[in-house]
Amino acid sequence: MTIELNTVSYLLLTAIFSAASFIAIQNGKHPDVHPSVLNKQSDYATLRYPGESAIIKSNAFPNGAPQLTTRDRPIKTLSELYQVALNKHKGKRFAGARDSTKKSVIWQSYDGAYEKTQHIYSGLIYKAKLEASTKKESSFVGIYASNSPDTFWTEMACHWGGLVTVPIAAQATSSHIVHVIRDTKLTTLVIDETHLEYVLHLVEGTSVNHIIALGEDANYKEQENYFGLSITSFSQLQKLGKEHPMDRSETSTSDSIASIYYSTNSHKVILDVNDPEDGKSLGVVLTHKVGYIYKLKHNVLIFAIGILSISSYLAEINILYITTDNVLGYVLQAMTCFVGGSIGFEDKVLPNEFNLDVPSVLSAIKEVKPTIYASGGPFLKQVQKLILGKYGNSFLFQRGLERKDRYHKEGKLVSDCKYDMLVFRYIRQQLFGGHIRMLYLDNDDVPKVDMGSFYRSVLGAQVLKTFSCPETSSSMMTTVVFDYALEKRVVGPPLPSVRVKLVDKKEEGYTAEDSPNPRGEIHVAGSTVFVGYWNNPLATVEAIDPDGWFSTGIIGELLPNGSILLLESSK
Structure with a gap:
């Protein structure tokens, strides 16, 4: 018997074989990237000094090539x-952010943002009598609030016009807030309206005399008379700015101060003489500076440009769960703005809300449906605990984690296997909105559990671990895309804007001559x-040597592939 195949049959068979081939290739043994890429994540200097490891830098800029400095040369400041x-x-x-009912997300466009920043800047100058670009306390604006559209616009307005932002996390303790106010002699404080009563009692006897409340428009005459302070709503501030326009400071330069970060993420603290266990953060001074490397000591933008060299996802929806005083969040926001992306913000935090309602936070993420999500390790550990508590006893969930782990060790990120259809897809839709393609995991603090592998499995997304501190304008190292089987304590190679070396800590048993790999204090x-x-010039001299190397106080190990593995703090 003979079988005749017509054209339609041929096409049908071709389609079937093509689909089968595609599925076989997708589920084959080959990794997502050639192993040689992961085996050389940094470029090594040919020479090194005694007591130090070789200096490493991003292999995107091999030896002889200048380090990454600026993406767009005409841009020299945050204002520009x-x-x-x-x-x-x-x-x-x-x-965008959810409204007060938490039922819908209100999005705002770029159209009115430029005008809004001008009005906020003018309102601050007119109402609070601030002076731009003075490099003194007269240009400082404290921001004690949650990350929100209003907070970001305030930071934009300050940097657009030459005012200096002093961010304070919404969850900060009263002692930390008072320390920052006293150290910077703040006169103007922008706060969430929900924090007002708490702040009014907190700032008594300090230099603060102007408070801007972010929230619903309200009359604060009674509080003003009682506490002797000027209290202005955010909408009233913008109205005043519109009525009294102020020219942007033309004296703002690349050397002008952009922000001072008293972050709890800083590796340097002052010991409190009354309570030695209560360390006080030092104010990390960050400038507008952007330019060629031989002209620079610091700038806020270059880290973000390094992120762009890793990821092209920023033009999509980006949501952050990072405190206001973490410069990583601000850098990601600024560069998302630069490439025309959308930024989603989670719900505001109430004063002294140290134990967050994780399901409530996740419900905001579900509404925004981000493609990029950035958060600190502590919060993601809580989310991991919630997921394991809810699904951890499921046979399919456990088998799915095991299967995904094998895929990762094979160098593959899989998001469409049978376990995704049976378990993980439902979890990521219900908890994360179902669209996350990249997760930034900031400062995981030498974890006992490998959260990177866990979230790659559950989300089917790229997970980049960042090693950050404000002294380096947030991240100094970030794990490489496609590196799925890395050891859980690895924080990756240097970003394109920095160089890294390890310096001997002989008193603690770490040296560059250690076998099998050099170990020591991480210097950047x-x-x-x-x-x-x-x-605090004394602390500055102790932290930065004459050649510009910052000592982080963190111990690391330099792996053969050019990435850094965290060991333990030398403190």
Whole structure:
């Protein structure tokens, strides 16, 4: 018997064999990237000094090539970045957050953002009598609030016009807030309206005399009379700015101070003489500076440009769960704005809300449906605990984790296997909105559990671990895309804007001659290293040597592939 095949049959068979081949290739043994890429993640200097490891830098800029400095050469300051971005991306969706009912997300476009920043800046100058670009306390604006569209616009307005932001996390303790106010002699404090009563009692007897409340418009005459302070709603501030426009400071330069970060993420603290266990953060001074490496000591933008060299996802929806005083969050926001992406913000935090309602936070993520998510290790550990408590006893869940782990060891990120269809897809839709393609995991603190592998399995997304501190304008190292089988304590190679070396800590048993790999204190140099600590030259000299190397106080091990593995703090 003979079988005749017509054209349609041939096409059908071809389609079937093509689909089968595609599935076989997708589920084959080959990794997502050639192993040689992961085996050489950094470029080594040919020479090294005694007592130090070889200096490593990003292999995107091999020896002899200048380090990454600026993506767009005409842009020299944050002010210029925002002018370019806001004019370029008109019509696009910009920033969004849930309304007070937590039932829907309100999005605002780039169209009115430029005008809004001008009004906020003018309002601050007119109402609070601030002076731009003075490099003194008269230009400082404290921001004690949750990350939100209003907070970001305030930071944009300050940097657009030459005012200096002093961010304070919404979850900060009262002692930390008072320490920051006293150290910077703040006169103006921008706060969430929910924090008002708490702040009014907290700032009594301090230098603060102007409070801007982010929230619903309200009359604060009674509180003003009782506490002797000027209290202005955010909408009233913008109205005043519109009525009394102020020219942007033309004296703002690349050396002008952009922000002072008293982050709890800083590796350097002052010991409290009354309570030695209560360390006080030093003020990390970050400038606007952008330019060629031989002109630079620091700039906020270069780290973000390094992120762009790793990921092209920033033009999509980005949501952060990072405190206001973590510069990583601000850098990601600024560069998302620069490329015309959308930024989603989670719900505001109430004063003294140290134990967050994780399901409530996740419900905000589900509403926004981000493609990029950035958060600190502590919060993601809580989410991991919630997921394991809810699904950890499931046979399919456990088998799915085991199967995904084998895929990772084979160098593959799989998001469409049978366990995704049976378990993981439902979890990521219900908890994360179902669209996350990349997760930034900031400062995982030498974890006991490998959260990177866990979230790669559950989300089917790239997970980048960042090693950050404000002294280096947030991240100094980030794990490589496609590196799925890395050891859980690895924080990756240097970003393109910095160089890294390990220096002997013989008193603790770590040296560059250790076998099998060099070990020592992590030192960082490059265009993202800060200029110094506010009003503390002694601490600055101790932290940064004459050649510009910042000593982090963290012990690391240099692996053969050019990535750094964290060991333990030398403190």
